[in-house]
Amino acid sequence: KAGVTQTPRYLIKTRGQQVTLSCSPISGHRSVSWYQQTPGQGLQFLFEYFSETQRNKGNFPGRFSGRQFSNSRSEMNVSTLELGDSALYLCASSLEGASGNTIYFGEGSWLTVV
Amino acid sequence: GQNIDQPTEMTATEGAIVQINCTYQTSGFNGLFWYQQHAGEAPTFLSYNVLDGLEEKGRFSSFLSRSKGYSYLLLKELQMKDSASYLCASYSNYQLIWGAGTKLIIKP
Numbered sequence: 001k002a003g004v005t006q007t008p009r010y011l012i013k014t015r016g017q018q019v020t021l022s023c024s025p026i027s028g029h030r031s032v033s034w035y036q037q038t039p040g041q042g043l044q045f046l047f048e049y050f051s052e053t054q055r056n057k058g059n060f061p062g063r064f065s066g067r068q069f070s071n072s073r074s075e076m077n078v079s080t081l082e083l084g085d086s087a088l089y090l091c092a093s094s095l096e097g098a099s100g101n102t103i104y105f106g107e108g109s110w111l112t113v114v
Numbered sequence: 115g116q117n118i119d120q121p122t123e124m125t126a127t128e129g130a131i132v133q134i135n136c137t138y139q140t141s142g143f144n145g146l147f148w149y150q151q152h153a154g155e156a157p158t159f160l161s162y163n164v165l166d167g168l169e170e171k172g173r174f175s176s177f178l179s180r181s182k183g184y185s186y187l188l189l190k191e192l193q194m195k196d197s198a199s200y201l202c203a204s205y206s207n208y209q210l211i212w213g214a215g216t217k218l219i220i221k222p
Binding site for chain 1: 210
C-alpha cells in the first residue's frame, strides 16, 4: 500500500512569509502527527490530529497551526516565518495513534527560510 | 520534566556488535520506540518495548528496564548499510518524546 506522502519535498521561503505543508497518510490511518527536525535537536512534536480533531499539541508558538480533513489528509501552516523555522518537517501516520501502534513517517518537507 | 538522552555519535567496525543506549525520564511512561533514519530519508520503525527484557529481531535487539529508565538497541554483525541515525522515543502520556538521535558510523 502507498506510504505517507508529503508535499512539497523542498521549498525556500522568505522571512515573514507563510507556508503550508501537506500530508496524505496511509489509507485507513486516522492519526496524523507533525514533527520538526533540526540537526542536534531531534524530533520536536508539533501536534497530532485524529478524526479531524487536534488531540495533542507540542510547545510551539501559535504561528504553527494545522488541520485534518475528513479523508485524514492533513496540512500544517506556519505564518510569519522566521529564520529558525528552517528545518525538516515530518508527518507521521498511524491507525489510532502511537499507543503501541507503529507510526509511519513520510519523507518530509525541507523548509529553508532566507 | 521530560528528558531523553542518547549518545550523539558512535563509531563501530563492520562485522562487529554495537550497543546504543537511551535513558529517559518521562512521566506516564507506556513504552519505548526505536527508529532508524538514514540521511535524507524518513525514520523507519525498528522496535517497540513495553515490558522489561530483551526482544530480538534478527540482527537487531532492543532491551528495556522500566525501573531504571533505560533502554538499549543492540546491532550485531554490522553492515555498512547500518550507518544511520538511531532515534529512541518514549511513549508517555499519549505523546512521543524523542531523543536527539545517535549517529552510527560504520567503518570497514
